[in-house]
Amino acid sequence: xxxxxxxxxxxxxxxxxxxxxxxxxxxxxxxxxxxxxxxxxxxxxxxxxxxxxxxxxxxxxxxxxxxxxxxxxxxxxxxxxxxxxxxxxxxxxxxxxxxxxxxxxxxxxxxxxxxxxxxxxxxxxxxxxxxxxxxxxxxxxxxxxxxxxxxxxxxxxxxxxxx
Amino acid sequence: xxxxxxxxxxxxxxxxxxxxxxxxxxxxxxxxxxxxxxxxxxxxxxxxxxxxxxxxxxxxxxxxxxxxxxxxxxxxxxxxxxxxxxxxxxxxxxxxxxxxxxxxxxxxxxxxxxxxxxxxxxxxxxxxxxxxxxxxxxxxxxxxxxxxxxxxxxxxxxxxxxx
Amino acid sequence: xxxxxxxxxxxxxxxxxxxxxxxxxxxxxxxxxxxxxxxxxxxxxxxxxxxxxxxxxxxxxxxxxxxxxxxxxxxxxxxxxxxxxxxxxxxxxxxxxxxxxxxxxxxxxxxxxxxxxxxxxxxxxxxxxxxxxxxxxxxxxxxxxxxxxxxxxxxxxxxxxxx
Amino acid sequence: xxxxxxxxxxxxxxxxxxxxxxxxxxxxxxxxxxxxxxxxxxxxxxxxxxxxxxxxxxxxxxxxxxxxxxxxxxxxxxxxxxxxxxxxxxxxxxxxxxxxxxxxxxxxxxxxxxxxxxxxxxxxxxxxxxxxxxxxxxxxxxxxxxxxxxxxxxxxxxxxxxx
Amino acid sequence: xxxxxxxxxxxxxxxxxxxxxxxxxxxxxxxxxxxxxxxxxxxxxxxxxxxxxxxxxxxxxxxxxxxxxxxxxxxxxxxxxxxxxxxxxxxxxxxxxxxxxxxxxxxxxxxxxxxxxxxxxxxxxxxxxxxxxxxxxxxxxxxxxxxxxxxxxxxxxxxxxxx
Amino acid sequence: xxxxxxxxxxxxxxxxxxxxxxxxxxxxxxxxxxxxxxxxxxxxxxxxxxxxxxxxxxxxxxxxxxxxxxxxxxxxxxxxxxxxxxxxxxxxxxxxxxxxxxxxxxxxxxxxxxxxxxxxxxxxxxxxxxxxxxxxxxxxxxxxxxxxxxxxxxxxxxxxxxx
Numbered sequence: 001x002x003x004x005x006x007x008x009x010x011x012x013x014x015x016x017x018x019x020x021x022x023x024x025x026x027x028x029x030x031x032x033x034x035x036x037x038x039x040x041x042x043x044x045x046x047x048x049x050x051x052x053x054x055x056x057x058x059x060x061x062x063x064x065x066x067x068x069x070x071x072x073x074x075x076x077x078x079x080x081x082x083x084x085x086x087x088x089x090x091x092x093x094x095x096x097x098x099x100x101x102x103x104x105x106x107x108x109x110x111x112x113x114x115x116x117x118x119x120x121x122x123x124x125x126x127x128x129x130x131x132x133x134x135x136x137x138x139x140x141x142x143x144x145x146x147x148x149x150x151x152x153x154x155x156x157x158x159x160x161x162x163x
Numbered sequence: 164x165x166x167x168x169x170x171x172x173x174x175x176x177x178x179x180x181x182x183x184x185x186x187x188x189x190x191x192x193x194x195x196x197x198x199x200x201x202x203x204x205x206x207x208x209x210x211x212x213x214x215x216x217x218x219x220x221x222x223x224x225x226x227x228x229x230x231x232x233x234x235x236x237x238x239x240x241x242x243x244x245x246x247x248x249x250x251x252x253x254x255x256x257x258x259x260x261x262x263x264x265x266x267x268x269x270x271x272x273x274x275x276x277x278x279x280x281x282x283x284x285x286x287x288x289x290x291x292x293x294x295x296x297x298x299x300x301x302x303x304x305x306x307x308x309x310x311x312x313x314x315x316x317x318x319x320x321x322x323x324x325x326x
Numbered sequence: 327x328x329x330x331x332x333x334x335x336x337x338x339x340x341x342x343x344x345x346x347x348x349x350x351x352x353x354x355x356x357x358x359x360x361x362x363x364x365x366x367x368x369x370x371x372x373x374x375x376x377x378x379x380x381x382x383x384x385x386x387x388x389x390x391x392x393x394x395x396x397x398x399x400x401x402x403x404x405x406x407x408x409x410x411x412x413x414x415x416x417x418x419x420x421x422x423x424x425x426x427x428x429x430x431x432x433x434x435x436x437x438x439x440x441x442x443x444x445x446x447x448x449x450x451x452x453x454x455x456x457x458x459x460x461x462x463x464x465x466x467x468x469x470x471x472x473x474x475x476x477x478x479x480x481x482x483x484x485x486x487x488x489x
Numbered sequence: 490x491x492x493x494x495x496x497x498x499x500x501x502x503x504x505x506x507x508x509x510x511x512x513x514x515x516x517x518x519x520x521x522x523x524x525x526x527x528x529x530x531x532x533x534x535x536x537x538x539x540x541x542x543x544x545x546x547x548x549x550x551x552x553x554x555x556x557x558x559x560x561x562x563x564x565x566x567x568x569x570x571x572x573x574x575x576x577x578x579x580x581x582x583x584x585x586x587x588x589x590x591x592x593x594x595x596x597x598x599x600x601x602x603x604x605x606x607x608x609x610x611x612x613x614x615x616x617x618x619x620x621x622x623x624x625x626x627x628x629x630x631x632x633x634x635x636x637x638x639x640x641x642x643x644x645x646x647x648x649x650x651x652x
Numbered sequence: 653x654x655x656x657x658x659x660x661x662x663x664x665x666x667x668x669x670x671x672x673x674x675x676x677x678x679x680x681x682x683x684x685x686x687x688x689x690x691x692x693x694x695x696x697x698x699x700x701x702x703x704x705x706x707x708x709x710x711x712x713x714x715x716x717x718x719x720x721x722x723x724x725x726x727x728x729x730x731x732x733x734x735x736x737x738x739x740x741x742x743x744x745x746x747x748x749x750x751x752x753x754x755x756x757x758x759x760x761x762x763x764x765x766x767x768x769x770x771x772x773x774x775x776x777x778x779x780x781x782x783x784x785x786x787x788x789x790x791x792x793x794x795x796x797x798x799x800x801x802x803x804x805x806x807x808x809x810x811x812x813x814x815x
Numbered sequence: 816x817x818x819x820x821x822x823x824x825x826x827x828x829x830x831x832x833x834x835x836x837x838x839x840x841x842x843x844x845x846x847x848x849x850x851x852x853x854x855x856x857x858x859x860x861x862x863x864x865x866x867x868x869x870x871x872x873x874x875x876x877x878x879x880x881x882x883x884x885x886x887x888x889x890x891x892x893x894x895x896x897x898x899x900x901x902x903x904x905x906x907x908x909x910x911x912x913x914x915x916x917x918x919x920x921x922x923x924x925x926x927x928x929x930x931x932x933x934x935x936x937x938x939x940x941x942x943x944x945x946x947x948x949x950x951x952x953x954x955x956x957x958x959x960x961x962x963x964x965x966x967x968x969x970x971x972x973x974x975x976x977x978x
Contacts, residue, residue, distance in 0.1 A: 013903060014221045018899030084508065107509045132239065220876070248667060334621075340543050383503075454563050473627065554717075707827075768949075
C-alpha cells in the first residue's frame with residue numbers, strides 16, 4: 001500500500017500519473033453494488049405482463065457503455081483499451097436485501113489497472129435501474145459499490161476476501 | 164406513485180418518455196451519498212503536508228461535469244437544461260462513518276425533473292474520490308446514494324424525510 | 327422548398343443556421359430503415375434458445391441514446407431538447423426483405439426540426455444490429471433510411487406519401 | 490462463420506466480447522454506401538456559384554470524426570486505436586443512381602477488427618450530407634451501406650465480391 | 653463589474669451558478685484569435701495545387717462543433733441552446749501578422765451568455781489549423797484569443813472597443 | 816520538415832494519416848500559453864478570503880480532462896493512449912505580463928506524437944480560467960499558445976529554443 005495520494009504531485013496539484021513505462025499485461029477487475037428498492041418494483045420486474053428483459057437489459061447496456069466512458073468521467077483516470085466487459089443484474093429478495101445485485105467484470109491488456117472501469121460499469125447500471133423504476137419507487141438506494149477482486153499488474157492478485 | 168414502469172411502452176420496449184407537453188417550471192433535486200474509507204485516507208487529506216484543496220476539488224469538479232453528462236450516461240434520461248449545480252464533499256469521522264459525505268443540489272427551469280442529474284453528480288464525485296485514494300485504500304465503499312428531496316413539477320415537493 | 331443549401335453562407339462557408347428567432351413549437355419526426363440479413367440470423371433471433379430480448383434491446387437502446395447525440399455527430403445540426411424517442415426493430419421475412427425493419431419517432435418542443443434525430447436513431451440502431459450479428463453474417467446491408475413524416479414548425483406537416 | 494451471436498453470453502446477456510488475448514495485428518476495413526437525392530441537389534453542388542468544396546468537405550470531416558466515436562455509439566464495440574481513416578464522397582448521376590457514393594477505409598494495428606468504424610464513417614458522412622441538403626430535398630434515402638472488404642486478423646482477408 | 657469570482661461559493665467551492673430565474677433573451681457573442689505561422693504555410697494554402705477549401709474547411713467544421721461542446725470542456729459553463737454559429741478563417745500577410753485570423757459569432761435565445769461558446773469555437777478552429785500544418789511548421793502560435801463583443805442579457809451590449 | 820500538408824491526400828481531401836506501421840515509442844510533448852487579465856483578478860486569487868485552491872484547481876482539472884478529449888475535438892488527430900498529463904497555472908505579475916502562465920506536459924507510449932494533446936490541455940485550462948474570472952474581467956486574452964518541446968518518435972527531440 002502506498003502512503004501518499006499518487007494522483008497529486010509534490011505540490012499537491014492533480015495530475016494523470018505517468019504509466020508509459022509500465023508493461024502491457026493482462027488485467028482484470030471485478031466490482032459489485034446493490035440497488036435497494038420496494039418489493040413492488042421486484043414484482044413488476046418479475047410478473048409476466050412486464051417487460052423484464054428490457055428493464056434489466058437497458059441497465060446492462062448502460063453499464064457496458066459507461067465502462068468505456070470512464071476516463072471521460074473520472075478526471076485522473078487513464079484511457080484504457082477496454083477488451084471485455086460483462087455485467088449482470090439479478091433481482092434479490094432476502095431478509096438483508098430487497099433489490100438487485102449488480103456485478104461487473106472488465107478485462108484489458110494494457111499498462112494500468114481497470115478497477116475504475118468496473119466500478120463505473122456497476123454505478124451507471126445502478127443509476128439506470130434507479131431511473132427506470134423511479135416513477136414507482138422514489139426511495140431506491142445505491143449501496144455497497146466496491147471492487148471485489150483484481151488480477152494482473154505489478155501489485156499482483158487481490159480479492160476483497162483476502163485477510 | 165405510478166403502478167408501472169414508465170420508461171417501457173405497452174409492449175415492454177424501452178423508450179424516452181414524452182415530456183414535450185409538460186410546462187417549463189423551476190425544479191430542484193437534492194441527493195447524497197457516502198464513501199467509506201480508512202482513517203489513514205482522512206489523515207492524508209487533513210494533514211498540512213497534503214493538498215487537501217485539490218484532493219476534494221477534483222472530485223467536486225468531476226461531479227459538476229457529470230451532472231451535465233447525465234443523458235449521455237443514463238439511456239432513457241432526457242437532455243435537461245442544467246441551470247445550477249452545487250456539490251460538497253465533507254470528511255466525516257464518527258462511530259457510524261469514517262469517510263466523506265457527498266451532497267449535491269441541481270436546479271433547472273425545464274419540462275422534467277432532475278433527480279438523475281443530482282444522483283449522477285454524487286456518484287461521479289464519489290468514483291473520483293475512490294480513484295484518488297485507491298493507491299492508499301483498496302477497500303473503499305460507495306454507499307447510501309439516494310435522492311433526498313425534490314421540488315417543482317406536477318408531483319409537488321417531496322423529501323426523503325416525509326412519512 | 328429552398329433553392330439553396332442553407333447550411334452554407336453566401337461565400338460557401340459552412341455554418342450553423344440561426345434559429346434563435348423561430349418560435350418554440352411542438353414538433354415530431356418519423357424515420358425508417360432496414361437491415362438486410364441472412365435467414366440464419368433471423369432464426370437465431372427467433373429461436374427459443376437465443377436471447378431475443380437482449381439482441382433487439384441493445385440495438386433499441388443504442389438508437390435511443392444516439393438520438394440525443396445527434397448534434398455531436400452531425401456538425402451543422404442544432405442541439406435540440408429531445409423530449410421523446412421511440413424506436414422499434416421488427417424481424418421481417420418476405421419476398422422483398424429478409425431482415426429487420428427499424429422505425430423511430432422523435433418529439434420536441436423547440437425552435438427547429440428533429441428529422442436528423444429520427445434518422446440518427448434509425449441508423450445507429452441499425453449499425454448496432456449489424457455489429458451484433460456480424461460474426462454470423464458479414465453481408466448485412468443497411469438500406470432505405472429516410473424520413474417518413476414530420477409535423478410542427480413553419481413548413482407544416484409532411485409525409486413521404488404526400489404526392 | 491460463427492453459429493451464434495457472440496455479443497451475447499450463454500444466458501443471452503449482452504457483453505463486450507473478450508479480445509484481450511488476441512494479438513495486435515494490422516487490420517483494414519472498407520465500407521460503402523449511397524445517398525439518393527434529386528438532380529437539383531447535384532446541380533447545386535456542381536455549379537460554380539455553390540460552395541462544392543465545403544458541402545462535401547463537411548460531410549467528410551463528420552465521417553472522419555465519427556469513425557473515432559464508434560465505441561461511444563455502438564454499445565458492444567471495443568475501443569480501437571484508429572490509425573488511419575479515409576473517406577470520399579463522389580456525386581454520381583447514372584440510370585441506377587442520382588446521388589452520392591460514399592466510401593471509407595479504416596486501418597489499425599490492434600486486437601480486433603474495425604468494420605464498425607468503417608460503417609460508422611460512411612453512415613455519419615451520409616447523415617451529414619442529408620442534413621446539408623434537406624432544405625432542398627426532403628426525400629433523400631441512405632442506401633446500400635455495407636462492408637466491402639476486410640483484411641488482417643484471424644479470419645483472414647475477405648471481400649464482398651468473394652464467392 | 654462583479655467584485656468576486658461568481659463560480660465559487662462563499663466557502664470557495666466551485667459551482668455551476670444558478671441561472672434558472674434569468675429570462676430567456678436573445679444573446680450574441682463574438683470572439684477572435686490568430687494563428688501565427690510561416691509564410692510557407694500560407695503559400696501552401698494559397699497555391700493552386702493545394703486543397704485550400706478542405707484545409708480551412710476542416711478547421712471551420714471543428715470550430716462549429718466545438719461551440720456545441722463547450723459545457724463538456726469548461727466545467728462550470730452551462731449547457732446552452734446554441735442557435736447559430738458562424739466561423740471564418742482568413743489568411744493574413746501583413747507586417748504585424750503572417751498567419752490566419754479567426755472570427756466567430758454565436759447566437760442563442762437562452763438564460764445565460766455564450767461568450768465561452770464563441771471563444772471555444774475560435775480556439776478549437778485554431779488548434780485544428782495548427783494540427784493540419786504542424787508537419788510543415790512546428791512553430792505556430794495561437795494568439796490574441798478574446799471576446800470582441802456581446803449583446804443581450806442583463807448586462808447590456810458591450811464591445812471590446814468601448815472605452 | 817515536410818513540404819506538404821500531410822492531413823490532405825493528393826486530391827486535397829482531409830484524412831486521418833496512417834500511423835499503423837509506426838513503432839510504439841515513448842513520446843513527450845510540452846506546451847505553454849498565457850491568459851492576460853487585470854491586476855484585480857490576480858488580487859482576488861491571491862488574497863486570503865478567496866478560494867485560490869479551487870480557482871486554479873478547476874482550470875487544471877479541465878486541462879487534464881481536455882488532453883484526453885483531443886481526438887474528439889481536433890478532427891484529424893489520432894486517438895492516443897495518454898499515459899501522463901501534468902498541467903500548472905502560475906499567477907505572474909511582471910512588466911510584460913499580468914496574468915497566469917499555463918504549462919502542460921503529456922507523455923505516451925504510442926505510434927504518433929502528442930503535441931496536440933499538450934496544446935489542448937493548455938488551451939482548455941486557459942478557457943476555463945477565462946470563464947471563472949469573466950464576471951470580474953471581460954478583457955482577458957489567451958496568448959502565446961505553442962509547443963515548447965517534444966521528444967521521442969522518428970523526428971527526434973526538438974525544442975522551441977533550438978536554432
